Amino acid sequence: MNPNPQSSDGKHDDDSALSDFLASLMDYTPTIPDELVKHYLAKSGFQCPDVRLIRLVAVATQKFVAEVASDALQHCKARQAAVVKDKRDKQQKDKRLILVMDDLSKSLHEYGVNVKHQEYFADSPSTGIDPASREE
Amino acid sequence: MSNGGVESTRDTRKGEDGPSTSLGRPKADDFGRWVSKIAVAQICESVGYQGFKGSALEALADISIRYLCDLGKNASFHANLAGRTECNLFDITRAIEDLGDSHGFPGASEIGNCLVGSGIVKEIVQFVDTKEEIPFAQPVPKFPIVRNGKLIPSFEHMNEAPPGKHIPSWLPAFPDPHTYNHTPIWNERASDPCADKIEQARQQRKAERALLRLQQRLVRNGSTGTSASLVLDATEAGSNPFLAAPLQQGEKEVSEVVLPAKLSNEVSKGDHISLLDAFAPAIDAMKTGPSDRLDGEKTFLPEKRPSVQFKFKTGKKILGESLDLSLQRKGERSSTFFLRDDERDDKKKRAEFILRQTTEYPMELNQS
Numbered sequence: 001m002n003p004n005p006q007s008s009d010g011k012h013d014d015d016s017a018l019s020d021f022l023a024s025l026m027d028y029t030p031t032i033p034d035e036l037v038k039h040y041l042a043k044s045g046f047q048c049p050d051v052r053l054i055r056l057v058a059v060a061t062q063k064f065v066a067e068v069a070s071d072a073l074q075h076c077k078a079r080q081a082a083v084v085k086d087k088r089d090k091q092q093k094d095k096r097l098i099l100v101m102d103d104l105s106k107s108l109h110e111y112g113v114n115v116k117h118q119e120y121f122a123d124s125p126s127t128g129i130d131p132a133s134r135e136e
Numbered sequence: 137m138s139n140g141g142v143e144s145t146r147d148t149r150k151g152e153d154g155p156s157t158s159l160g161r162p163k164a165d166d167f168g169r170w171v172s173k174i175a176v177a178q179i180c181e182s183v184g185y186q187g188f189k190g191s192a193l194e195a196l197a198d199i200s201i202r203y204l205c206d207l208g209k210n211a212s213f214h215a216n217l218a219g220r221t222e223c224n225l226f227d228i229t230r231a232i233e234d235l236g237d238s239h240g241f242p243g244a245s246e247i248g249n250c251l252v253g254s255g256i257v258k259e260i261v262q263f264v265d266t267k268e269e270i271p272f273a274q275p276v277p278k279f280p281i282v283r284n285g286k287l288i289p290s291f292e293h294m295n296e297a298p299p300g301k302h303i304p305s306w307l308p309a310f311p312d313p314h315t316y317n318h319t320p321i322w323n324e325r326a327s328d329p330c331a332d333k334i335e336q337a338r339q340q341r342k343a344e345r346a347l348l349r350l351q352q353r354l355v356r357n358g359s360t361g362t363s364a365s366l367v368l369d370a371t372e373a374g375s376n377p378f379l380a381a382p383l384q385q386g387e388k389e390v391s392e393v394v395l396p397a398k399l400s401n402e403v404s405k406g407d408h409i410s411l412l413d414a415f416a417p418a419i420d421a422m423k424t425g426p427s428d429r430l431d432g433e434k435t436f437l438p439e440k441r442p443s444v445q446f447k448f449k450t451g452k453k454i455l456g457e458s459l460d461l462s463l464q465r466k467g468e469r470s471s472t473f474f475l476r477d478d479e480r481d482d483k484k485k486r487a488e489f490i491l492r493q494t495t496e497y498p499m500e501l502n503q504s
Contacts, residue, residue: 014253044208098187
C-alpha cells in the first residue's frame with residue numbers, strides 16, 4: 001500500500017462508495033432470488049447472516065451470466081450477418097435471436113469453461129444400425 | 137413470449153414440466169435448478185435474446201449454479217484462511233477476483249491493492265447502476281424445507297430402567313423383547329390321524345384322475361399321423377391309443393413333405409430310419425443349435441414317411457429315463473433328441489411319464 005495522501009483520500013472515497021453501494025443493494029433486487037443464493041451458498045460452506053453480502057453475490061453472478069449471454073448474442077448476430085443466402089427467409093428469421101449451444105460454447109470458451117454439445121443421442125443399442133441386419 | 141425450436145415458454149416451465157417430463161425420479165436439487173433456469177432465462181431476455189434452446193438454457197443454468205457455488209467455496213476458504221468462520225465483504229471480493237482472473241478486470245495485475253478499491257467491485261457497481269432492475273418472476277418460498285425427524289424415545293422417555301449401569305438413561309431405548317426373542321409356536325389345530333389319511337388318499341385320487349384326463353387330452357391332440365409300426369401286441373390297444381394299429385398310407389390326410397431338388401437323388405435305403413433322421417431337417421429349420429453330429433450327418437427327406445420303431449423300456453421309472461423313448465438308431469447318439477426335449481414343456485414330460493406308468497402298470501389305470 002502506498003502511504004500517499006492522495007490515495008488515502010481515494011481510499012476514503014472508495015470506502016464511502018462501497019458503503020453507499022452496499023446500502024443501495026438493499027433497494028436493488030437482483031434477478032436471482034435471495035433464497036436460491038442462500039441455498040447454494042449454504043451448500044458450499046458460506047456463512048454470513050448479512051443480507052447485503054448475499055445480494056452482492058447474487059449481483060456478481062447476474063453480471064457473470066449477463067456477460068456470457070451478451071457474448072453469445074454477439075456470436076449469434078455475427079452468424080446471422082454472415083449467412084445471408086435466401087433474403088426472404090432470413091429477413092423473417094432475423095428477428096428471432098435464439099440462444100444455441102454453439103454460441104454458448106464459443107462464449108464460454110473465453111471464460112475457460114469447455115462445453116461440448118452432443119450431436120445426437122442414441123436411445124437404444126440398435127440406433128443407427130442398418131435395418132436389414134437389425135434383429136426383430 | 138414464445139421460444140423457437142424445441143423449447144417451452146419460460147413461465148409455464150416451472151409449473152407444468154415437472155419431474156414427470158425429465159428422465160428418472162425427481163432429485164433433491166430439482167427445485168433449485170428449475171428456479172435458476174427461470175432466473176437465467178430472465179437475464180438472457182434482458183440481454184436481448186428472444187428464444188432459447190432447451191439444452192443451452194440448461195447448460196447456462198448449470199454453469200451459473202456452479203459459479204455461485206464456487207463463489208461461496210472461495211469466499212469461505214479466504215475466511216478460513218484469515219481465521220474466521222463467517223465471510224465478510226473482502227472474502228467475497230477476493231473470491232470474485234479469483235473467478236474473474238481468467239477473463240481479466242481492471243487492476244488485476246496490481247499487487248498490494250486495498251480491496252476496497254478493487255476494480256471488480258467497481259465493475260459491479262457500474263453494472264448495478266446501468267442495468268435496470270429485473271426482479272424474479274415469481275415469489276420463491278424458503279427452501280429446503282427442514283423436517284423434524286422422528287426420534288426413537290430414550291429410556292427416560294419410556295420410563296424404563298436401562299438394563300445395565302453402563303448405559304445412560306438418555307440413550308434411545310432398546311426394542312421390546314418380543315421383537316428379537318424366539319418363542320415356540322403351538323399348533324392350535326386338533327389333529328385327527330384317521331381323517332388326515334382319508335384326506336390324503338382323496339387328494340391322491342384327485343391327482344391321478346387329473347393326470348389321466350390330461351393324458352387322454354394329449355393323446356387326442358398329439359397324434360401326428362406318422363406311420364408307426366408298433367412292436368406290441370394289437371390286443372393291448374384297447375385303452376391306449378398309442379398302442380393302436382398304425383394307419384395305412386392314404387387313410388389319413390397328411391401334408392406332403394417337400395423335397396429339395398438337390399437332395400432328391402439320395403433316397404433312403406430301407407424303411408427303418410431313426411426318428412432323428414426324419415426330424416433332422418426340422419431341427420435344422422428351427423435352429424436349435426446344431427450339434428457336431430448333425431453337421432456331419434446326411435440329411436435327406438424320403439418321399440414316404442418312415443416308420444418309427446417305438447421300444448418301451450422296462451425298468452426304473454425316473455423322469456430322465458422316460459425321456460429316452462428308445463428310438464431305434466443306427467448307433468447314433470441322441471443328443472439332438474435331448475435338445476428337442478429340452479424345448480418341450482413340462483406337460484409333455486409328465487405325459488410321457490404317465491404313459492410309461494400306464495403301459496407298465498395298466499391295472500392301476502383301471503382302478504382310478
